[in-house]
């Protein structure tokens with residue numbers, strides 16, 4: 001699938017693409033693929049990610065399969081704006097759910113200035129609730145790609161991220177040890193989010209928890 005349909009894209013207009021999905025659904029891989037294609041086409045590319053996300057490497061966007069592209073870690077949207085080079089044509093932003101609502105007007109502004117903006121991020125949090133600003137970005141984007149993982153319980157396409165590690169904060173950066181992909185049927189919202197006793201949620205899942 002080509003993200004930038006040539007017939008739909010005017011030569012000079014900016015454009016917003018959103019790659020949204022759960023953990024392990026290949027968002028970073030797809031972002032990297034698009035950025036590489038743009039670089040091969042000799043477009044000037046800049047990639048950013050929140051400095052909060054330091055799982056693997058502070059200066060690269062790294063997917064779970066270890067493919068990477070050079071990127072600039074930014075603390076917030078203001079830092080991203082400062083780091084943008086004037087001649088950049090393609091702007092990639094990974095883990096955008098950590099950059100907050102100010103990201104939406106910046107993406108719109110960049111598109112208006114003629115840049116191709118590619119944003120990847122989690123569309124739902126660990127409670128299964130929309131994770132702003134990704135839903136807002138999906139609304140203003142020209143194109144949205146939903147990526148899916150494979151449910152570790154039943155093998156169906158998975159759009160939810162089941163937190164299997166302790167912790168109730170919305171931001172819990174982690175990889176395989178903290179989350180697993182689940183489909184809608186197998187996803188169990190955290191007990192606190194649905195008002196059920198924690199013991200009941202634990203009983204419903206017989207598999208061991210660490």
Ligand code: ZN
Pocket residue numbers: 151152153154155156182183184185186187
């Ligand atoms: Zn399932």
